[in-house]
Structure formats: structure tokens, C-alpha cells
Amino acid sequence: MTDKPPRSLVRFLGAARTVTGSKFLVETPTARVLVDCGLFQGHKRLREMNWAEFPIDPSSIDAVVVSHAHLDHVGYLPALVRNGFSGNVWASESTGRLAGVVMADSGRIQEHDAERANRKGYSRHEPALPLYTEHDAVVASALFRVAPWMRQTRIADGVTLRLTRAGHILGSASILLEFEDGTAPVHLSGDLGRPGHPVLDPPDPPPSAGTVIMESTYGDTEHVDEDGTRELGEVISRTADRGGAVVIPAFAVDRTEVILVALRKLIESGVIPRMPVYLDSPMARSALGFYVRAVAEGEHEIRDSIVGRPDVFDPGDLRITESVEDSKAINLAKPPFIVISASGMATGGRVLHHLKRMLPDSKSTVVLVGYQAAGTRGRRLLNGEDRIKIHGEFWPVRAEIASVPAFSVHADRSELVDWLASAETPPEQVIAVHGDPEAMDSFREAVADRLSRNILTPGHGETILL
Ligand SMILES: [Zn+2]
Known part of the structure; x- marks a missing residue:
């Protein structure tokens, strides 16, 4: 002692x-x-x-x-x-x-x-x-x-x-x-x-x-935009226009839910076309389950306006991957589509596989939506580095790198x-x-x-x- x-x-x-x-x-x-x-x-x-x-x-x-x-x-x-x-x-x-x-x-x-x-x-x-x-x-x-x-x-x-x-x-x-x-x-x-x-x-x-x-x-x-939804809509629209895909490294807990709410709004209001939204993170899948339950049951910290409305997290064509095979199959999908995957600062997790595919593709976009700590791959992308090391190898960065800090x-x-x-x-x-x-x-x-x-x-x- x-x-x-x-x-x-x-x-x-x-x-x-x-x-x-x-x-x-x-x-x-x-x-x-x-x-x-x-x-x-x-x-x-x-x-x-x-x-x-x-x-x-x-x-x-x-x-x-x-x-x-x-x-x-x-x-x-x-x-x-x-x-x-x-x-x-x-x-x-x-x-x-x-x-x-x-x-x-x-x-x-x-x-x-x-x-x-x-x-x-x-x-x-x-x-x-x-x-x-x-x-x-x-x-x-x-x-x-x-x-x-x-x-x-x-x-x-x-x-x-x-x-x-x-x-x-x-x-x-x-x-x-x-x-x-x-x-x-x-x-x-x-x-x-x-x-x-x-x-x-x-x-x-x-x-x-x-x-x-x-x-x-x-x-x-000082965050600029109230909630970042408009900025996110612009980034997705221009990526879809040029035939690219969007990958969003997101903290599996909460950022995923906030982005899903924003995507539903953007698709409902016609700002972006309806497209497949892949949720590719086992942890994000579990966390979404807890959010759905908390909203359905009206837990203490949930806004009154959405209590009983777990559909707020559904952007229309949500595809939640389960197995590694499902995750790999996303590589075969035809753009436009959106992949939300953890980790949020690209330090690990399935998002690394999507980055290896998307970073070298000039039509695609990586959207950074959360805090990117110094030294992480997310921060390196934010800083405009032209190649990123993943799994011991360097990958060229030709994709658009967009940041929507208002989603903080x-x-x-x-x-x-x-x-x-x-x-x-x-x-x-x-x-x-x-x-x-x-x-x-x-x-x-x-x-x-x-x-x-x-x-x-x-x-x-x-x-x-x-
Ligand atoms: Zn925190």
C-alpha cells in the first residue's frame, strides 16, 4: 500500500x-x-x-x-x-x-x-x-x-x-x-x-x-458551421459528380450516429442522391445498437424531439457489414457510395483497408470529421502529406482530403x-x-x-x- x-x-x-x-x-x-x-x-x-x-x-x-x-x-x-x-x-x-x-x-x-x-x-x-x-x-x-x-x-x-x-x-x-x-x-x-x-x-x-x-x-x-451538414453535403455531391466514393473515418461511437443523422437529412432534402451507405466497423454496429435502444427507450440524455424515433439513423440504403468478407466486398462496389469506418483518426481498424484503396484514387474523397491528434494518420492527411504509411507500406495520396471540423x-x-x-x-x-x-x-x-x-x-x- x-x-x-x-x-x-x-x-x-x-x-x-x-x-x-x-x-x-x-x-x-x-x-x-x-x-x-x-x-x-x-x-x-x-x-x-x-x-x-x-x-x-x-x-x-x-x-x-x-x-x-x-x-x-x-x-x-x-x-x-x-x-x-x-x-x-x-x-x-x-x-x-x-x-x-x-x-x-x-x-x-x-x-x-x-x-x-x-x-x-x-x-x-x-x-x-x-x-x-x-x-x-x-x-x-x-x-x-x-x-x-x-x-x-x-x-x-x-x-x-x-x-x-x-x-x-x-x-x-x-x-x-x-x-x-x-x-x-x-x-x-x-x-x-x-x-x-x-x-x-x-x-x-x-x-x-x-x-x-x-x-x-x-x-x-471557434467552429464555423452550426452542424457541418451543409459542408458534408457539398463534399459528397462533388465526389458523386466525378464518379468517386467517399470514405469517412469516424469514431465508432457517436460520430457514426451524428453522420448517419446528417446523411438522412441530406438525402431526404435531395441535396445528395440516395446511395449505399456502408457502416463497416463491428464496434460501430454495436454502438449503433445502443443508440437505437437509448432513443427508443428515451434515456435521460436523449433529446425529447427524437425519443421513440430510432429511424433518425437510417439514411435509406444503410448496409451494415458483419463479416470480413462483407467488408472486402465493398471494394467491388461501384461508386457513388459512402463508407463509414473506424478508427476516427485512422490509427487502426477496417478503415485502413478502405484508405489503401481510396487514397490513390483521384476521384474519391476522404472526409475527416473529428479531432485528429498530432502524429496520427488522420492528422498527416489533414496536413496534406502526399504519401501515408499503412501496414508498413507507403500509399500515394491522390484522393481529395476534406475536413468538416464542425462535426466535432x-x-x-x-x-x-x-x-x-x-x-x-x-x-x-x-x-x-x-x-x-x-x-x-x-x-x-x-x-x-x-x-x-x-x-x-x-x-x-x-x-x-x-
Ligand atoms: Zn471523448
């Missing part, structure tokens, strides 16, 4: 001056709670951090709370469990369901990539090993417990949890921790969605807290400041995390300008008293 501190504090073990690997360790004199347990993604330097020894003994953590089911918030959990954590993992019901699928998929991809690297001999490590396996993910899933929305749940000695809506993906929550020893509450935003999300209610305002720890992914960006799953600078300003009472300290240094600096200026207050931007491994 590691000693607990005399005063409550938070340690930043990930997503500190970077956007991935979210891990915030809240330590009190009586308990140790880890909020989020994400994977580092992007640059090799970051990915290698996943292999470093965890800074404390995982078995000394009393509970984990997960804000939402994205890999950079939940993807390290199977490794934490394998290395000794055995407490409860608290999350909303939908987050628990989605996390099971996301973690298992991650374990499968890691096993597959390690196996492939060994077979093809392109790993610098001998032999290449997965960070964790699908089996590790299944073991971690069994530790999930449902935390109800808006109600206090005691999760560790002297610590209670309350979830509010974050409007980012299905199940996504902001996390309020309250302490029986009189320490002022801490509120962690998790990732915050945009108020105009077509399926989810907007983020709830922050409850009263001494400390707010908030994301700042787009702290330097994250609030922009104004929306972040609005959220902070809507707090019931202003917090004593505000800490920004989950942003690149430039985004955080710009966000800090915006908060200073509009709210006349300073925010802290701790680096990796730093500690701040609560």
Missing part, C-alpha cells in the same frame, strides 16, 4: 497539456479515486507512455470513475486491472455498456496488430506484444457498476459521486466528487459536447464546486467559456486539461478576457491541492 496524503489533492497522470490518456487521481486522507483511465494515443512518444510502469500501485486505488466510453478515457482500464486494480468502476449505464465494446475492440486490435507485426517482421520490438488482450478487457468490464444520473452514490471511504450530463457521446457524464471530511467538492467536466448535438441534450451547467477541472481540446477554435464532438472555445460561466457559483480554482499547449493558452486568454480569472494548466505528473 502507498501512503495517503494528509490533505486532499489531485494528481494529473494523463491528458495534462495533451489530449489523450485522461487519468486524474483524486487522493484524500481516506481514499484514492481515479477519474478516467484512458489510453495515450497519437505520437510514438505518447503511445510509449502506455507501457510505462503505473506511478502508483493499482491495487491501492479504491475506485475508478469513467466519464465516457472513448478509448482515451477508458482504454487503459484493462491494463490497470491486469496490474492489480480490483475495485468498482463507476459510470453511467450507457457508458458501462459502450465501454465493454470499446475495450474489447481495443484488445482485439492490439492482439491483431502485434500478431501482424510479428508475421511481417516490421516491429522494432522482438516479439511485438499487445498492451492487453480482449480477455483482459472482458475481465475489466465485469468491474463496472451503474452510477445513477443526478443522485449521490458513495464510491469510497468519505467520497460520493454525482453524474451530470456532458452531451458528448451516449452516456457521457461530468463528474462531481464530494468529500465527507469538508474538502471542497471537485467537478470534472469529462469531454463536453456541443449544444447543437442532434441526439443528445446539451451539457448540464457545472454544479457548485471548489475546483473545476475542465477539458480544453478546442480551446483555440467537442465544444469550441466560446462554448467552453459559456459552460464555465454557467456554474451555479463560481469555483475557487479552475484547471484546464485535455488540450494541446496552444489550445490551452488560447483558452486561458479567453477565460481571462470574459470571466477575468486565471486558470491553471498543470503538466504531466503534477499535483494540485483541492
